[in-house]
Amino acid sequence: xxxxxxxxxxxxxxxxxxxxxVNAMIAKGEPICNLTIGDFDPSxxxxxxxxxxxxxxxxxxxxxxxxxxNGVAVLRKAVVEFTKSRLGLTYPESDILVAxxxxxxxxxxxxxxxxxxxxxxxxxxxxxxxxxxHLSGATPVEVKTRPENNFMPTAADVKPFLKxxxxxxxxxxxxxxxTMFSKKDLEEICDLVLEENKNRxxxxxxxxxxxxxxxxxxxxxxxxxxxxxxxxxxIRDYTIYIDGTSKCFAATGVRVGYAxxxxxxxxxxxxxxxxxxxxxxxxxxxxxxxxLQHPADVDGFMDTxxxxxxESLEVLYKGFKELKSEGFTVDAIEPxxxxxxxxxxxxxxxxxxxxxxxxxxxxxxxxxxxEAKLAVVPFSAFGSSRDLNWFRLSVGGASLNDIKASxxxxxxxxxxxx
Numbered sequence: 216x217x218x219x220x221x222x223x224x225x226x227x228x229x230x231x232x233x234x235x236x237v238n239a240m241i242a243k244g245e246p247i248c249n250l251t252i253g254d255f256d257p258s259x260x261x262x263x264x265x266x267x268x269x270x271x272x273x274x275x276x277x278x279x280x281x282x283x284x285n286g287v288a289v290l291r292k293a294v295v296e297f298t299k300s301r302l303g304l305t306y307p308e309s310d311i312l313v314a315x316x317x318x319x320x321x322x323x324x325x326x327x328x329x330x331x332x333x334x335x336x337x338x339x340x341x342x343x344x345x346x347x348x349h350l351s352g353a354t355p356v357e358v359k360t361r362p363e364n365n366f367m368p369t370a371a372d373v374k375p376f377l378k379x380x381x382x383x384x385x386x387x388x389x390x391x392x393x394t395m396f397s398k399k400d401l402e403e404i405c406d407l408v409l410e411e412n413k414n415r416x417x418x419x420x421x422x423x424x425x426x427x428x429x430x431x432x433x434x435x436x437x438x439x440x441x442x443x444x445x446x447x448x449x450i451r452d453y454t455i456y457i458d459g460t461s462k463c464f465a466a467t468g469v470r471v472g473y474a475x476x477x478x479x480x481x482x483x484x485x486x487x488x489x490x491x492x493x494x495x496x497x498x499x500x501x502x503x504x505x506x507l508q509h510p511a512d513v514d515g516f517m518d519t520x521x522x523x524x525x526e527s528l529e530v531l532y533k534g535f536k537e538l539k540s541e542g543f544t545v546d547a548i549e550p551x552x553x554x555x556x557x558x559x560x561x562x563x564x565x566x567x568x569x570x571x572x573x574x575x576x577x578x579x580x581x582x583x584x585x586e587a588k589l590a591v592v593p594f595s596a597f598g599s600s601r602d603l604n605w606f607r608l609s610v611g612g613a614s615l616n617d618i619k620a621s622x623x624x625x626x627x628x629x630x631x632x633x
Contacts, residue, residue, distance in 0.1 A: 221352075236584065237251055237584065248620065254609075259611075262464055263513075265516075276501075285312050286311065286500060309478070315496075320484070321343070323487045324457070327480055328381055333380075333382070335347075340594040358372050362548065364400075365395075365548055370403035370404050374407055377411045382425055383408060385404070388428075393548075394551050401442075408424055422453065424443060424455070428442060435552060451477065452477050455481075455484075462553070465611070532548075544561040565632040576595050576604050576605075580593050580606070589621045589624065
């Protein structure tokens, strides 16, 4: 049987492949510290109690039918108020689109803006842009970033690639790195987008910016989240925001995401998702609407949830820095936001106890998994080359004790290498 060329050439998720190996080891009873999936273990990070009660209540009230294709009105109104009070961004209810998490919204953005062959510019590493380009027929334009700039793209990085492009896809806090834009860098990128659009001919498709800020509530220390329209109001007509509740409330399975942006784009995205039917369940939408309208409950949850995430990230970060101080070829970038640590395991060229030579980031991934029982994801899963020995460590699925124990096992595994 012949399938479409798109399906024939579709690449599966490397994250899911690694997770499959991890789950097989866990099933055998091995003590794996699983830092692969950007998810939360509900026994460690339960959703807000008020939200849990609200979901149950909504089902009891009979909210089990189809929701409106763009989201229930009470939730869209709550998102408008929440976004205005927390971010200072003002959008009408009609420009809010609710979906089953952020993935359908990103897909709809691509499908609403991209014609086959259109250029999409995005940094590497970044989450899934290479796959969305494949699904939409876009021409991917990858911009390599550097650890010296926390793997965040600068204006100088993206400037050579914007002419003639249809979309610039950005994310902050960034999955997979847990790092964020500085105000200066994001301002300069916005200025490039505005300048490029000023130079476009009449009737020419604009350069749009997809801005994924799903992790914006999870920022640490003195680091501040910035967004394009707050910095440059005139970029509003070209910016599609991807946002939602999955990460900030440990509610990945609740599946309530939302997007907002220019009316002409949002209307087309609504039509696309209307045909796909990628809706968040109605009961969850009703409960989330109520929860967002109680700021004391939101703040009360974040006051306990965020410090726990930060502590796990800090323990990992300090653990890698300690290993580095002991002479091991590892490093890490101080966590700024999200649930991820960027860690370097520069082990290529070293020999394992069984005589195998570590060559690629995949080799290192599986060595660390087998010897240290530590499961991580290489940046190659996010578009980077296999010789870039940096890795994403996601803390939502592991306890603090498991993380501490894994660092000791990692030290032992590093000592075995020659």
